[in-house]
Amino acid sequence: MGLTGSAMGKAMVMQAMIFRAEPAESLRIQALDDFTLIFHRRSGLTHLVTAPAPEILAILQEAPLNRDELLARLGERYDLEDASPAALDARLAELIAVGLVEVQ
Amino acid sequence: MRIGPVGFRVGSDWRAPIAELERLYADYPVPEGGIPDFNVRLFAARPWRRLLRPAVVLGGDFVLPEAAPLPLAQGLLAAEMAMNLQMALGQRRYLLLHASAVERDGRALLMTGLSGAGKSTLAALLAARGWRLMGDEFALVDPASGLIHAFPRLVSLKNEAIEVVRAAVPGGRFGPLIAGTPKGDIRHLVPQTQSIARMAEPAQPALILFPRFGFEPAQRALRASEVFVRLTQASTNYVALGERGFEAMVRLVREVPARAIDYPNADAALAQVEALWGES
Numbered sequence A: 001m002g003l004t005g006s007a008m009g010k011a012m013v014m015q016a017m018i019f020r021a022e023p024a025e026s027l028r029i030q031a032l033d034d035f036t037l038i039f040h041r042r043s044g045l046t047h048l049v050t051a052p053a054p055e056i057l058a059i060l061q062e063a064p065l066n067r068d069e070l071l072a073r074l075g076e077r078y079d080l081e082d083a084s085p086a087a088l089d090a091r092l093a094e095l096i097a098v099g100l101v102e103v104q
Numbered sequence B: 001m002r003i004g005p006v007g008f009r010v011g012s013d014w015r016a017p018i019a020e021l022e023r024l025y026a027d028y029p030v031p032e033g034g035i036p037d038f039n040v041r042l043f044a045a046r047p048w049r050r051l052l053r054p055a056v057v058l059g060g061d062f063v064l065p066e067a068a069p070l071p072l073a074q075g076l077l078a079a080e081m082a083m084n085l086q087m088a089l090g091q092r093r094y095l096l097l098h099a100s101a102v103e104r105d106g107r108a109l110l111m112t113g114l115s116g117a118g119k120s121t122l123a124a125l126l127a128a129r130g131w132r133l134m135g136d137e138f139a140l141v142d143p144a145s146g147l148i149h150a151f152p153r154l155v156s157l158k159n160e161a162i163e164v165v166r167a168a169v170p171g172g173r174f175g176p177l178i179a180g181t182p183k184g185d186i187r188h189l190v191p192q193t194q195s196i197a198r199m200a201e202p203a204q205p206a207l208i209l210f211p212r213f214g215f216e217p218a219q220r221a222l223r224a225s226e227v228f229v230r231l232t233q234a235s236t237n238y239v240a241l242g243e244r245g246f247e248a249m250v251r252l253v254r255e256v257p258a259r260a261i262d263y264p265n266a267d268a269a270l271a272q273v274e275a276l277w278g279e280s
Helices: A005-016 A053-062 A067-077 A085-097 B015-024 B072-090 B119-128 B160-168 B193-197 B224-233 B243-255 B266-279
Strands: A018-021 A027-031 A036-040 A045-049 A101-103 B006-012 B038-044 B055-060 B095-104 B107-112 B132-135 B138-141 B155-158 B178-181 B184-189 B204-213 B218-221 B258-263
Touching: A005 A067, A005 A085, A018 A053, A018 A085, A027 A053, A027 B243, A036 A053, A036 B243, A045 B224, A053 A067, A053 A085, A053 A101, A067 A085, A085 A101, B006 B015, B006 B072, B015 B072, B038 B072, B072 B138, B072 B178, B072 B184, B095 B119, B095 B243, B107 B119, B107 B138, B119 B132, B119 B155, B119 B160, B119 B266, B132 B138, B132 B193, B138 B243, B155 B160, B160 B184, B204 B224, B204 B243, B204 B266, B224 B243, B258 B266
Parallel strands: B006 B038, B107 B204, B204 B258
Antiparallel strands: A018 A101, A027 A036, A036 A045, B038 B055, B095 B107, B095 B132, B095 B138, B155 B184, B178 B184, B218 B258
């Protein structure tokens, strides 16, 4: 295994968390090209994101999920490249950092 | 005075900058109802400076602490900068783009870029060829209609552009040459009569250009997302406008084609602009 002890620990922590997205009414989402713009009404911030961020938000807005449930749901609905747990953890961490997703 | 939809009152501790402003802005109307949107005040940096080494400090409804005092000889420039500052910080009605704008057949061409990209120069040269100058510094986007409103203040020409434009506009009314400013030599040009007379007429945005001076002629189409990023950087009040600014910007980048153009000299740029305008 290529994971270090701390990365393994982090992955396990992510696995145990339940993630919740900002509700649809607090976001204004506009797809432009490869990029999608998200205006976050609560913070007044504009985010420029690529896949799979809009897809993650859409799924989590339906119901809060843990990471493995989210990964399965993404796989069912979208043809996403590089859909690994580690990649999803990284995307979730980014969305949490900007306030679009929170840990329940 | 009123510039486009915005009224200004400019006051100064000295008569000289005001007299120069009155001369250059002689054709501009007074603010609607006599009430200005912004107050601009040029005052002495410290009382003793009036005697020893006069300097002008920008003041007004909004003040940036780092706005550096300018020598009194640059009072006119200070007044212009102060008016720009008031607009940049205080405008809430329109989404403000740091861009020049010219109009033909009711459609607006916007040009934006870094300082020195040539947006003022190109706007002045296009105006000399019959386009209506809507502004060389700010384009005002109405969030409700998506239309561009004019802000035709004095055109601010810098360094080599001064001679290029003077040659292209033989009968032009110019201000005094202001040498040795932080941006080099500056000279103002009074916009043509139609620019001031028709400044209340908005126009539909039709083309956005990002010119770059000093390169071989080249052009490339820009995707909406890149235009969005560049225009939010070129906007002084995008964040302050919140969701209205977001919607106005999304609409603009979705509906209006955008090109980056490189040009080695003014003639090449004008040829590129006319060709692109024909396609848009």
